[in-house]
Amino acid sequence: MKILMFGTREDEKQAALDWARRENVEVTFNEGPLTMETVNLLDDYDAVTTSQTAKLDDALYEIVARKGIKQLAQRSAGFDMFDLDKAAEHGLIISNVPSYSPNAIAEYAVTSAMNIIRNTEKIQRKVREHDFTWNKSIISKEMRSMTVAIIGTGRIGSITGQILKGFGAEVIGYDIYPNEAAKSFLTYTDTLEEAIKDADLISIHMPLTKDNQHMFNAELFAKMKDGVYIVNTARGGILDTKALLEALDSGKVAAAALDTYENESPYFPKDYRGKEIEDEVLLELIFRDDVQVSQHIAFYTETAVMNLVEGGLNSAKEVVETGTCENRVN
Ligand code: NAD
DSSP: OEEEETTOOGGGHHHHHHHHHHHTOEEEEOOSOSOTTTGGGGGGOSEEEEOOOSOOOTTHHHHHHHTTOOEEEESSSOOTTSOHHHHHHTTOEEEOOSOSOHHHHHHHHHHHHHHHHTTHHHHHHHHHTTOOOOOGGGOOOOGGGOEEEEESOSHHHHHHHHHHHHTTOEEEEEOSSOOGGGGGTOEEOSSHHHHHHTOSEEEEOOOOOTTOTTOBOHHHHHTSOTTEEEEEOSOGGGBOHHHHHHHHHHTSEEEEEESOOTTOTTTTTSOOTTSOOOOHHHHHHHHOTTEEEOOSOTTOSHHHHHHHHHHHHHHHHHHHHHSSOTTBOO
């Protein structure tokens, strides 16, 4: 069996080589994404795994299927870059790796929350300027005095809530499907509005769907407590970034940590040193010291990368061998 691995990064290669040896499968690396330019490489392969960050070109589903490929095995939990209906129309199975290490993202969400609450960015800037004073602009709150709202209490949200409970925070949660286990460390509210109205910190952990695009908008910010902290390690599109900037300017939001940004795909995870960034909103996010912006990196731990590589390759192989796979999403 021959599998083509699109979007291969250097840090993924060893895990892929170890898997290929163990499973007796030939794996070929390609550093670029699956595009109209690279799709012809599939001619010699039985299966494919991708690491797409931008939306897949609509024309590709038909071309991939025509080449006898039965699936696209994405190496991430998110699969919003695929049109599931279009894939199904052409008999293509889309799979993800739903749970490769929720702890990785949860720990980053907590780290980000602590950074914005403790003003670490501002403190470091002052130290670099040799301003060693203590003053009101860098005084912090303590997590144990805060009410934290977890929006989306699935795998990642639950672990985030549990860690923050360990810090002594009061944890509340909102989810369209509350889970029993989470009730041991958080209190559910019936609506999103109830969850956000008394929260000092809001951490977002739900998937981006057709229904929650810009769910965090000016209207919702207006219902929050003054000086609320917001952490988004889920998907940028859930949050209206321009409305967030206005809420930061007015003081409604004290600070935000964004590991995802709604228009991130031209930039994350690419090297833009020496190149011009045309996105004015992204430039403002990077420039502000009440925003911590990162390059969709919350997942990026050694454990997570190994699990993602193996998860993608396993699904690709499973479809070839059985005609379906456990992690199919369409
Ligand atoms: P999960 O499916 O285990 O949990 C998501 C939860 O959100 C579910 O309980 C679901 O019922 C709930 N939900 C869905 N729509 C909702 C809505 N409109 N309102 C409230 N709750 C809603 O998923 P997970 O593994 O915890 O991952 C959560 C998200 O984190 C993913 O969808 C992905 O977008 C994001 N993620 C980010 C990174 C990163 O590196 N930043 C990495 C992995 C995942």
